[in-house]
Amino acid sequence: MARNFYVTLPVKDLKRSIDFFEELGFSFNPQFTSENGVALVINDNTSVMLVAESFFSTLSKVPITDPRKATEALFSLSMDSRTEVDAMVRKAIAAGATEGHAPEDLGFMYSWAFVDLDGHQWGVFHMDMAQLPQQ
Known part of the structure; x- marks a missing residue:
């Protein structure tokens, strides 16, 4: 199932x-x-x-939490490229969101985040599995 x-x-x-x-x-x-x-x-x-x-x-x-004061969850969206990550976060900020954290480049993974109009935290990332460190 x-x-x-x-x-x-x-x-x-x-x-x-x-x-x-x-x-x-x-x-x-x-x-x-x-x-x-x-x-x-x-x-x-x-x-x-x-x-x-x-x-x-x-x-x-139970009462609804204010996500600006307490973290309820983190939501993540995968994108097909770093360019798409940047475009999504820039669109979000232009539409009224705030930056959640600055862009972060780990080589195999690139991420950036925004906080939506209600305070929910959205991570946007691209992962290049070919660049994943071998163990």
Whole structure:
């Protein structure tokens, strides 16, 4: 049996979050779209649900954390090249995000990060397996 992984993120302003991720080139699955949330398509098998905080609070018995004050999770997106990493983070910053950390080059892996409008931390990376150190 194939397994999938689903993540649901609370957002303060659903429309603002939709606009932000559209600026980055993402799309949304209309089958999983309502006034309460949308499915942000990562690829054919992966989506992230962006859900209005008012609805999200009905899904959990514990309070919603403020990701600007406590780390809830780190989200990572793989890209096909270093150029795509840079382009994604630059688009995010132009759309209102802040830099999460400066670009980091480990030779086999290049990464950069941004913090979205709600404080969620997104790492963007490219890994060149041919450059992976041999053990």
